[in-house]
Amino acid sequence: MTSTGGGGTNVHVVLERAPATSRPDAPRGEYVVGMAAPDADGLPRFAHALRTYLDEHPGTRLDDLTYTLATGRRLTAHRHAFVARTVDELGRELDRYLAGEPDQGRLGPLEHARHISAPSCPLERQRHWIDAT
Secondary structure, three states, rough: OOEEEEHHEEEEOOOOOOOOOOOOOOOOOOEEEEEEEEHHHHHHHHHHHHHHHHHHHHOHHHHHHHHHHOOOOOOOOOEEEEEOOOOHHHHHHHHHOOOOOOOOOOOOOOOOOOOOOOOOOOOOOOOOOOOOO
């Protein structure tokens, strides 16, 4: 790309795609995937949003998801965690949770994990009116 500006100023720029970064495969092991919500009713909403996210993003790495949900988010009063070795297993655990079945938990290796765009707890819609008297 070349651009000629006023006063004899010339700019030359060469653009190319950034090289792909290679990462090792996600380490195998059990991961604890946590959810947090401000109230007990928020946990099922979060579980549903997370299940929908997994369905819409089939290439999600379990270590990335675990790391994202475990770091950089505000702690809230209501929490729940799932233990899974794969994203498919996490999906089954979410399905069991949404169906009201019990589950269990532990943490997996996160040394190659990174933050990804993942859902947080959807807020409950509420209206608040202020009476001007």
